[in-house]
Every structure is written in structure tokens, then in C-alpha cells.
Amino acid sequence: MAGVIRAKQLFLCSSILSSNNNKVLLRFPRRSINVIAGNLSSSETKKKEKEKRKRRKEIEVARETAEAVVNKEKRRTRSSREYEISDGGEVPSSHVPVLIGEVIDVFNSVRLRSFVDCTLGAAGHSSSIIQSHSELKDFVGMDVDPVARKLGQFHIDSLMHPTLKASIVLKNFKYIKSVIADTNPELLNVGVDGILMDLGMSSMQVNNPERGFSVLQEGPLDMRMDPQATLTAEDIVNSWPESELGRVLRDYGEESNWYSLQNRIIKARLNGGLHSTGELVDLIRGMSPPSRGGRQGWIKTATRVFQGLRIAVNDELKTLQNSLYSSFDVLSPGGRLAVISFHSLEDRVVKQTFLDILGFQREETNTEVSVKPERQIEESIVKELKEKEAWIKQTVTGSKGVILTKRPITPSEEEEKLNRRARSAKLRVIQKL
Known part of the structure; x- marks a missing residue:
């Protein structure tokens, strides 16, 4: 409409100038006026259509995002267990074991004569297990960190009674077989009733x-779980080949901007390299524009980079895989292995290793994963488990055992609110037959 009005105004101007015998005559044939009006009108229409398409796309993206969030929540197997907190009604400031009530439920129906905690720490989980199982005779606690081992030893000692034998060992859980052989060789024959990681x-x-794990505190680029180990994060950052450094950032850190980070770190080597957590964080922060999430933006990137370096320093994924196989081997018939992971790489290793242990083959079909067992066991066993224990929802059965968590158990909403560390936790359980 605006185009038509403007064309008419031009035509009137040409007529007026012509009637006054001006030297400059502006004449617009009617056909030209219609063309101009049509072009202007078409331009306005195209602009409106473009805005409509843009708006429709925005609505569609918002709808798909909302659906993805809802579907993700539906896929989660949230714990329905009431979260137990301290007497004061608040989570204590010290280390709080995640999914502690759920871990107790996992082993509640098992007659635990023997139990191995592969990652003892402050003995939060193990203390609850010992208190819940008076029949427990043999306890083995393992930790590669001497500070954690000392604290765990203190808590376990306070729970000792005449019929309980406890051994606290400064070892990585990949040595679970040799540790059991040294502490109680008979357990290798009869098997362990419960194992926790x-x-x-x-x-x-x-x-x-001083350990170098925190992105918010200045310290050396260390990141060793075992202080006696030789490889540090500083070695990787300053000495590893460019391709290997990139692989750590991409595959272990799951950082999308890994290539630019890799190049910046390689460039920093020309000026003496990076030797502290603060220097590495400053490099990361310098690459993160303020418009991309502000402070939270660079912290998330730094967290991913630190994760990648920590995994590489401690060879965590390969160690975890080997330890899962060894742990299942030493289980007694009916014994259970429970694993709590905190990021997707760990959870993926646990999930796939459990399937591999039971002799399953994995087939990728688009985004779906189908599994084919070598042979099935009787459904009555699974039915009995589900009737006996309410926390068991979906299972995967195989010739050697049962995966009791087809989907991992995640913390309740209440626990996530009160303990931020629990937000990414996933619990998977396998039982030997």
C-alpha cells in the first residue's frame, strides 16, 4: 500500500511540473508507475514473509528444545528414595557421599559376608554398609590417595567389632585381585559378596x-591421584605431541573448541610453557569472549580441559575398564558390583563393559542401541528380583549375570538441590549368577 501511495505522489508531481511549463519535465508513464508500485509492494511482502519464517523457526527450535528436556527427564531413572541429611537439616561442609541411600538399597537384600570398597575416600559409603550389615566378616578398603586412606582408616577403625576383619590398603582398584589375594586368599575361591566403586x-x-585439580585455586599442574605416579598434567601440556594434546582435549575433555585451545597451548610453549593451574586458566579465559556465558562460560571450558588432563594423567578410562572385569571375576554367585560415575565418558565405559561381561554384542542403528545376548536365562529370576526389591525397574539378563540397572539410577531432586556434587551422578549395578 505504501508503494502505491508513493507512486501516485510521483505521478502528481510530474503532472504539476508539466502544467507549469517547467523546463524540466518529469513524466512517468502509467505502466512505469505500476511497475514501481508492484516492486515496492513485492519487497514489503518478501520482508514480512522472511520475518514470519524466522519466527516460525524460532518457535520450532524452542518446541524441540522443550521436548528434548522433557524426553531426557522421562528417560532418567530418578531415585524415589527420601534423601537423608544430617540432624541439623543441612548438608555438612565435609565430603558428602552421593546416592548413599541408594547404595544401601543395592546391598540390602544381599547377605554381605565380605565387602570391598575400591574407592574408600572418607569411608562415607562403607561406614553405612558396615552399620547396616552385622553379618559382615571381611572388609577391604582401597584408595590410591594417602590422605584419603588415612581418613578412611580412622572412620573404619571407629566401627570395628570383634567379628569384623578390616584391611585398608593404599592401592589403585586395578589391583583388586592381588589385594584380595594378599589380605584374604580364601576370598578368591568363595568370592566377594559386594563391591563398590x-x-x-x-x-x-x-x-x-597443591593437587592441581581445581580451576578456581592457584596450584601446580599436577592432577595425579597417586602422588607416587610420574606423569603430571604439566608434562602433557608442555611436552606431549600436538596431536596427542588435541586428542586429550577433544576425546577426554569433550571440548568443542579443542583445536584453538591446542594451538594456544602449543604457542605458549614458545614462551616457556604453562606450569600452574592459574596460567592455564588465564589462557582459557583469554579465549572465552565475555558474550559467551561470562564467567560461567570460561569456567565450563576450564572444567572440561581439566577433566581431559586428569583422565589422561591417571589413565582413568582404561584403568576403569580393566578394573570392572577384575571386580566381576572376584564376585561370588549372587554378589553385586555397584559403580557410581560422574561424567558421560565414565558412564559409557561402565555401561558397555557390563554388557561385554555378559557376552552381549552391541549394534548401532542410527541412535538406537540393540543388544543380542549369546543366550537368555530364565525370566523367573528377574521377576523374583523385581518383586523382592522395589528399586529394580528394568534389567538386562545374560548368561553370566543380570544388569539390574538397564538405565542408571540418578539422584532424587531433593538430593540434587542439597548436594550439587550429586547432579551428574549415575549408579549402575550388575549381579553375578
Whole structure:
């Protein structure tokens, strides 16, 4: 409409100038006026259509995002167990074991004559297990961190009674078979009734700047779980080949901007390299524009980079896989292995290793994963388990055992609110037959 009005105004101007015998005559044939009006009108229409398409796309993206969030929540197997907190009604400031009530439920129906905590830490989970199972005779606690081992030993000692034998060992859980052979060789023959792995970082480690795990505290680029190990994060950052450094950032850190980070770190080597957590964080912060999430933006990037370096320093994924196989081997018939993981790489290793242990083959079909067992066991066993224990929802059965958590158990909403560390925790359980 605006185009038509403007065209008419031009035509009137040409007529007026012509009637006054001006030297400059502006004449617009009617056909030209219609073309101009049509072009202007078409331009306005195209602009409106473009805005409509943009708006429709925005609505569609918002709808798909909302659906993805809802579907993700539906897929989660949230714990329905009431979260138990301290007498004061608040989560204590010290290390709080995640999913502790759920871990108790996992082993509640098992007659625990023997139990191994592969990641003892401050003995939060193990203390509850010992108190819940008076029949427990043999306890083995393992930790590669001497500070954690000392604290765990203190708590376990306070729970000792005449019929309980406890051994606290400063070892990585990949040595579970040799540790059991040294502490109680008979267990290798009869098997262990319960094994727990809590793969999370403890507050003792994160809050000590000298360990180099925290992105918010200045410290050396260390990140060794075992202080006696030789490889440090500083070695990787300053000495590893460019391609290997990139692989750590991409595959272990799951950082989308890994290539630019890799190049910046390689460039920093020309000026003496990076030797502290603060220097590495400054490099990361310098690459993160303020428009991308502000402070939270660079902290998330730094967290992913630190995760990648920590996994590489401690060879965590390969160690975890080997330890899962060894742990299942030493289980007694009916014994259970429970694993708490805190990021997708760990959880993926646990899920796939459990399937591999039972002799399953994994087939990828688009985004779906189908599994084919070598042979099935009787459904009555699974039915009996579900009737006996309410926390068991979906299972996967195989010739050697049962995965009691087809989907991992995640913390209740209440626990997530009161303990931020629990937000990414996932619990998977396998039982030997």
C-alpha cells in the first residue's frame, strides 16, 4: 500500500511540473508507475514473509528444545528414595557421599559376608554398609590417595567389632585381585559378596590447591591421584605431541573448541610453557569472549580441559575398564558390583563393559542401541528380583549375570538441590549368577 501511495505522489508531481511549463519535465508513464508500485509492494511482502519464517523457526527450535528436556527427564531413572541429611537439616561442609541411600538399597537384600570398597575416600559409603550389615566378616578398603586412606582408616577403625576383619590398603582398584589375594586368599575361591566403586573426586582432593585439580585455586599442574605416579598434567601440556594434546582435549575433555585451545597451548610453549593451574586458566579465559556465558562460560571450558588432563594423567578410562572385569571375576554367585560415575565418558565405559561381561554384542542403528545376548536365562529370576526389591525397574539378563540397572539410577531432586556434587551422578549395578 505504501508503494502505491508513493507512486501516485510521483505521478502528481510530474503532472504539476508539466502544467507549469517547467523546463524540466518529469513524466512517468502509467505502466512505469505500476511497475514501481508492484516492486515496492513485492519487497514489503518478501520482508514480512522472511520475518514470519524466522519466527516460525524460532518457535520450532524452542518446541524441540522443550521436548528434548522433557524426553531426557522421562528417560532418567530418578531415585524415589527420601534423601537423608544430617540432624541439623543441612548438608555438612565435609565430603558428602552421593546416592548413599541408594547404595544401601543395592546391598540390602544381599547377605554381605565380605565387602570391598575400591574407592574408600572418607569411608562415607562403607561406614553405612558396615552399620547396616552385622553379618559382615571381611572388609577391604582401597584408595590410591594417602590422605584419603588415612581418613578412611580412622572412620573404619571407629566401627570395628570383634567379628569384623578390616584391611585398608593404599592401592589403585586395578589391583583388586592381588589385594584380595594378599589380605584374604580364601576370598578368591568363595568370592566377594559386594563391591563398590565411587568414581567421583572427593572434596579433600579438589579443595587442596597443591593437587592441581581445581580451576578456581592457584596450584601446580599436577592432577595425579597417586602422588607416587610420574606423569603430571604439566608434562602433557608442555611436552606431549600436538596431536596427542588435541586428542586429550577433544576425546577426554569433550571440548568443542579443542583445536584453538591446542594451538594456544602449543604457542605458549614458545614462551616457556604453562606450569600452574592459574596460567592455564588465564589462557582459557583469554579465549572465552565475555558474550559467551561470562564467567560461567570460561569456567565450563576450564572444567572440561581439566577433566581431559586428569583422565589422561591417571589413565582413568582404561584403568576403569580393566578394573570392572577384575571386580566381576572376584564376585561370588549372587554378589553385586555397584559403580557410581560422574561424567558421560565414565558412564559409557561402565555401561558397555557390563554388557561385554555378559557376552552381549552391541549394534548401532542410527541412535538406537540393540543388544543380542549369546543366550537368555530364565525370566523367573528377574521377576523374583523385581518383586523382592522395589528399586529394580528394568534389567538386562545374560548368561553370566543380570544388569539390574538397564538405565542408571540418578539422584532424587531433593538430593540434587542439597548436594550439587550429586547432579551428574549415575549408579549402575550388575549381579553375578
